[in-house]
Amino acid sequence: MKRNFRKVCFIMLLTTVCCVAAIAQIQNVIKGKITDEKTRQPIQGASISEVDADGRIIKGAVTDIEGNYIIRITNPKNKISVSYVGYKTTSVNISGKTTISFQLQTGGADLDEVIVVASRNMDNGMGSVQEKNLTTAVAKIDAKNLEEMTAPSIDGALQGRLAGVDITATSGDPGAAMNIRIRGISSINSNGNPLIVVDGMPYETEIPGDFNFGSADEQGYAQLLNISPADIKDITVLKDAAATAVWGSRAASGVLIITTKRGARGKPSIGYTFKGSASILPDALPMLNGDQYSTLIPEIYMNRNGSTLNTQQSREFNYDPNDPYWFHNYSNNTNWVDAISRTGHLHDHTISMNGGGEKAKYFASVGYFDQKGVTIGTSLKRINARINLDYTISEKIKIFTSIAYTHTDQNRNYSDNLREIAYRKMPNMSIYEYDELGNKTPNFFSPAFNVQGQFFGIDDKNKVVGTVNPVAMASMAKFRVLGERVVPRFQINYAILKNVLNASFDVQFDINNTQNSSFLPQIATGRPSTETTVNRPYSGDIDLFNVATRSTLVYSPQLKNTDHVISASLNVFTNDYTAVTQEIRTSNTASSLLEDPASPSRTVTGDIRSGTAKSRSVGAVIIGHYSYDDTYLFEATLRGDGNSKFGPNYRYGLFPGGSFRWRVSNVGILKKVKQLDDLSFRVSYALSGNAPRRDYTFYNTYSTYSWAYQGQTGVFPSRMELRNLRWETVHGFNTGLNVSLFKNRVRADVDIYRNRTKDLFFDNLQISSYTGFSAVNMNVGTMDNQGWEIAIFTIPFKAKDLTIGFDFNISHNENIIREISEFYPSTKGNIALNGEYMRILQIDNPFGSFYGFKFKGVHKDKASTLAVSGGKPITGPNGQEVYMRFNYPSVDYIFQPGDAIYEDVNNDGNINYMDVVYLGNSNPKLTGGFGPSVTYKGFKLSSFFNFRYGYDVVNETKMRTSNMAGYDNQSTAVLRRWRKEGDITDMPRGILGGGYNWLGSDRYVEDASFLRFRTVTARYTFQEKFISKLKIKNLSAYVTVENLYTWTGYTGQDPEVSTRGSDPFRVAADISLTPPTKAFTLGLVAGF
Template sequence: MTTYLKMLAFLIFTVIVGSEVALAQGSQRIIVKGKIIDSKDKQPIIGVSVVELDKDKRTVRGVMTDIDGNYALPVSDPKNSIQISYIGYKSVVQQLNDRTVINVSLVSTSNELTAIVITGQRSVNNGSGLNIDARNSTTATTTINAKDLEELSAQSIDQALQGRMPGVDFGASSGDPGAGMSIRIRGTSSINGSAEPLIVLDGMPYETQIPSDFNFGTADEQGYAQLLNIAPSDIKDITVLKDAASTAVWGARAANGVLVINTKRGVLGKPSFTYNLRATVQKQPEAIPLLTGDQYSNMIPEAWNNRGTPLNIAFNQEFLYDPQTLQTFYNYSGNNNWIDAITQLGHTQDHNVSMQGGGEKARYYASVGYLNSQGTTIGTDLNRVTTKVNLDYNVSNRIRFRSDFMYTHVNNTLNYTNSLRGIAYTKMPNMSILEFDEFGNQTPNYHSPLSNIQGSYIEKDSRFTYNPLAMANEGSSRLYGERITPKFQLQYDVLPNNVFLTTFDLQFDINNTKAKSFLPQVATGRPVTETNVNRASDNDGDSFSVNTKLNFIYQPLLSEKHKLQSLLSFQTEDNQGIGQNILTANTASSLLQDPSNPGRTQNGDLKLEASGGQQRTLGIVTTHQYSLLDRYIINAGVRLDGNSRFGKGNRYGLFPSFSGRWRISGEPFMKNAKFVDDLSLRISYGQSGKQPSKNYTFYNTYKPSVSYLGVSGIIPDAIGLDNLKWETNTGRNIGLTAWLWKSKVKMDLDFYSNKITDLLFEGLQVPNYTGYSAIAVNVGTMTNKGFEVLLNTIPYRSRKLLVTFDFNIAQNINVINSVSEYYPRTDGKAIGNGVYRAYLQEGNPFGSFYGFKFNGVYTNKDATIARDKSGNQIVGPNGQIVYMKYNYPANQYTFQAGDAMYEDVNKDGNINEDDIVYLGNGNPLFTGGFGPSVTINGNLKLQSFFSFKMGHDLINRTLMSTTNMYGYGNQSTIVLSRWRNPGDITDVPRALYGDGYNWLGSDRYVSDASFIRLKSVTARYNLSKALSTKLHVKNTSVFVTAENLVTWTKYKGVDPDVSARGANTPFSFIVDDALTPPSRNILLGLSVGF
């Protein structure tokens, strides 16, 4: 620690000495200040070149505009002129004539609407405070303007970014309203805890810090992502920081990458108002086709017969079909599709009103938004209210003040259980939705029998059943969120002309999340005296965080050949969270839905818990960027991270970074290549650390949630770990940037390699006699390697027509390189029907799954004869024929004709663990998107976009549950081609109730999930200025968008875009569990400016 302090003292001394020199130089010059804005949208332009020209038009010196479009240029002669220039705008030359303030509005070189530009053209804003022009960026970043996404129906901005940013994989966790997205930047970087990137909002971290034991009900922390709290209409642009050199400024929290979001701010001019409306209609894609009531009623007796025991109709009246018993006959003679029963047409309305304006002293932006969305699954909806106020105030020429205030209220209703659609798929179709009485008359009551052949409802047991429509309408799980985020920034120019300035940011984040659920008796059909009914829970999580950031920025005025920017930043975070959970059961009435009401409880049906925690972080970072001749640019930095989750031995970590850029196009040998605007080679190297996901890892902790002989007690929970180390991500990147033919072609090409060492795993099992169940350890290494290509083109451009085409693709290859010898390589699950194995296997990707190879169906008895590696029959000790067995001798099952056939890898006649092989993984090998855009006369814009993912597999549990023919569940129409008689040739085994191994975890249920999707098609029309004037408005646009129209895929499920939910665990993999799929949408939009 002493070494670190010495280094920081030296850096501070260097800054102070340099400041004095610059002050001495700056006192001899005249400072010309001003602001550069776009003439059309009045937005400030960042990175504009402002240079002093002498009487011979030679450049004397120059500066760039900052993030607010401001510049301050020291000039040597008040009779000289200044030239303002920027790519895509007409250059302007202004005579000084002794003026010291010159504001300029730049005019675009074309009259067309701006095309989608994903690579940052103006500046790269990593939130650090340094103003680095995009053409001088040395790191791997991608920026997209939120204006290019406003025609989409996204409830949160991440939903609109899918396929648009190379190297960033956005996956939907569900199609329900309010569902978050899984975001992976350059692959999965950790096997434990969250793999989501850090969100930086307007220069400060914006994280959802909720107590780790908070019960989200049927959602999860990812499903209630922080991006839901930010209205897309308030966002100006989004930048993703991908390599370690670009994320270094944010330290340990940025180990998974960073999304930097900048919101809209005030502009110079009179107050202007904008109203945006987006109205959307949503329809679910076609579900898996299911058996009718008659087909189902024929299959169940057949499954019993194949077992050797006929179905006893007398005791299973669901198949009796006796008109003499009218009530049973009508209640079980229907033909219902339960998926259709719980599906509805969804709709969304999204309103946003904003105001912005200001003068030289103060500028403001304010907005209010309201969103209401009804989901495509009955019982789901979302209501959100957002408020955003940004104020910028210039106290003096050297002091500036900025304040941001954001408030969000969210009310998200979900189904009581995540298994709703899975149960609907397998619910017996001959059962009626509403109950019939003994006279055969339909009643308004749900048909929720106490029990039937499919069992009865038992809380938290997905094997049991219920009436799906009753559960959808009556059971509920609600998430409420209240979040207030005030932020303040004070900026002071220690020296004029931004040579040496300091900024101080202070942010408070007050977040309350409440999850309430209630399960009334009518949803289950169970007796009112049981604790399975009228269950009420209330979970409340409160977090309060304080973030500070103190920056010292040094930008000495050297010369045109030499440019230097330096940053010294001190960052702190203090986060405190508390949680309370209460659960009760069997309240006196379904109207009493608060758990504080008295109930009848037993075992774990009554729960009253509280928890709390605190985390503190400290970051000290310094970074310096130096440019020579505008051709050779280097950036070097180091960050010291401190985190309270570590013990004293490893509480601090030091992480360096280095990057550089060689502008090849600036070399003399390139002067004849007139078609090259910019050709640059980039390299970067950096490290970042990651902390454990839990607080107090260095303490022995205890928990009181146990009892013995009716007496409450306290037992050990976790052992203190003083030597747990930082998980370290070391990244290397090499890239090429090319801008050609006056920016008609722009390309970024990057190759990267990230190595993660000291992987954190917090669940290593230890013997119970130690008093603990698991500990946290550092277990191994993992790598992510790949490439990214981003291409933006303008094939044709004229005064009346603009045609653009954008394309991006990225590859990521994840490999587990090593695992500690003390660490278990498998999840330890016993093999059996429906079970897949997970391993941490060197040489294979994280998230891989393992199982048996499905080789079809045994056509007859002879086909089940076991054979050795030479193809010869295996015979027993007495010469008897040996037939294929399953897991012998622990199991005595012998495969029969019509059973599933699995590959006997070692040819021993026994299907067991020795035959388990690698089947695949859910990590896409390629991701990306592409699409054209056509703008006619600057008024009509036609645009389409395609997204794709390639080279990954999914375990389709929905397919498994609807084709296993093992129980009383309904099945898909695939089983109509099942094996029935010896000699049948098919790949669908026989129906076999409660016996056999026809649905072992195998590649039969593993599907290639590659897809190309027509993500959106948009037509937008901007009313002419003359017509807008007649309507007494400033401008008006109307648009229509169709989303998710077509998906090309070989996937056998409803939708191939399935992603991970929640935090990573070492043995997790992606599974299709029949959650609500993304819907097809038709959106109508209106934007009016006043």
């Protein structure tokens, strides 16, 4: 199989026309072998370091299983140093040698006296660069630090780990994606997620913007599921514009670079990892039981109608044992949230193999992941496989190939608001139906209609409109997502002039198919079989085919004066993207067993859709690098982009950038400070462009009228041609400080930045109707993101058997709208309606801001409803008393005792839009994380905390479960409601279908700041002498608890609430999605 695979790869590479790209900064290569002086046995894991004249470690490597090493040196005048615990450290001059072997003597210093640190390499996607030589803002994390996490995708394990990277969960259901924000939101008409780069090539994570797909949003379409965390070696994040600009228009929101594992020279090594986990939900909100609910409803009915509830008409509250059908079906204490919940579990297995020789190295893995969610009807299964092959044909030619395959099978709830429905469902109703004689049946009780209403359908946000039996919906309605993705990649490197001029060419094919299938049976809604909402199957298919190429030419001359280092590279990118979509939805199949739309059924207009979209982008970037004396480092970039999503006038954009690093620790007296490993200042400035989300937006289109004149259907222009739609451009400035002390035991990175986005894309900009159009897409607006980041990594204590580490990071980002068109519809939401907030894009306020009334309490009696101005009662024209009104004259509701009090800002006795004030925004002021780790011999105890501080959430769950405005169940908070004059409380009276007691106000806006005990892990690594007889090379076991505890003042089910979708008016709203779960994991890692 491997031979055939090599042949296929080789043939495809030979047919590739263009071969231009390269390896950055090729240097002299030293190799050798490290053995024990007495036993002559090879030493695996020995540290190899290139050391300069001042004793600083320049580069590092480690020996493989056979004691071999290879290291690329930067200066032949330096030394090679070898160290290993229990052996004496040895060093020799390089002096032009290409092979240096060592025989180490035992009796070295204790572990606490031996600290050998090699500078880490960072992969910025354009090549590997030593961390200490970076001129831009970059952060890196080793995937080994995350391997105890149970997240099916790597983004879930990164929460709080990297400064400036804010990651929030969209839902706690299996397969739900994460919102990733790097230094805030750079564009208001996109989802703001960063570009994903895997092994140097962009990885497609978007879906066609015009594809419905049932619910094609961040919650349900998590493309990072296709990359198994077990295959990842490390993750690098590019944050400032100078770093991201080289990746072009798709990188305006940052870049997440994933490097997968590759083979290493040595005998075949087999690894096996296992994770088994059980998860439970946090405590749900306490809701009224059946008796409390049955007491509430007649009361709020009386408050509205002034009469008692007629239980002969509303038989749900009759409780007549002589009517067994109604009595047994509506005399319960059902906890619907508990009824749709369960204990979740998962098991995750990965088998991998790597090895290689002089010519070929390989890494292969196969994984199986199976998770059952905490909500009935949710699950995720994944099968993944990967092969990475490196082959050296000659000294000049090297080939790198990989192929990754992923199959996913995800089951979701039919509607996204199932948990919200469970919270609101009347608790006196039974889950299962009782017959006319009062006998319980196995059938779900799904009445076509009751006092709570009925099922009306699913809206465009995939939410149930109306009400259903939540357990029936979770158990019987189906929503399945099947994914198949194959990503083959081929790379050839050619050394044109050894160590001077190198070229490489990459081509990657991405074949991605996703199929949605859903079915809504009659039993889930109870509606009559004649309605089109009954037995409703759906099938959606999306085929994505993406071809990406990258050609690179690198020039890195070896200068005689080694104080000067220069290099230059040219990178050319192409990306061709094709999407083909089909959707069909029918209804009224003859049986609930017929779940295929191809079955005999009904269709209506709009139930069958298809589409094709194609786009192409090209880019070229020139990068020049110069350093002097390893002290002054300069880098300049010039990126040119072309994108088919633009019209002919602005199809191409040019984006320059530059960055500089000054290593102060190499200058003057600081050079003699032995405790100071590195002290550097950085500064960068660059431009990066962003293209529209949708294809074909610049074309003018025509549509037909829905009516005819004299038998002819008219045609009219429906969309204006946008020849002058421009690139949305981010102007990024960054300054930074890097400090390393005590042989890298203390490191600190500090950055301050400002990113200004100009020519913001605005969809549906309102224009004068005389043009023949009502709206158009245009560039009108400017927005800033500015802030700072601090990351600290320490090893405060290190002894022979004991090591203590502590890491900490914190970030602040401030978003400000600087400019917006006066024609843009900058407000959304009708403040005159209960439950509505005004969302305004207002200059000098942040994106994600919301506005409403100030809640001041409850009118305890009639006297408190008098209108007051300046402490004095307001009187009418005839001296009569004036009572507080709402929205006079259009509504003119007079507030009564027990009603909510809203602040009358302008003191006119009328609560209306003039009293609307700024309430908050959904952008956190601070984000970050921290955690200690303690290692003692084979034991390791580590923990991590993450936090978000200073962001506001609209608690819609609280709003819906405390408004007492309908027949929905309410939380136990309403037990303190106002009931009679004189009551002093913060909970207004209930009014069935009336009143204005739950207007959009700060009553439902909460500070959702939290500190979460994210993980704690206890791990034990078995000593070799205990496992060697079992033919096991290494073995470790661990126990992890995730989401152990959350400190917060938020009153909802969980404070981690994200902003979803691409609506420019989106805010963080708690809509009762599945919260993050507490997970208990047992893991095993073995090597053979």
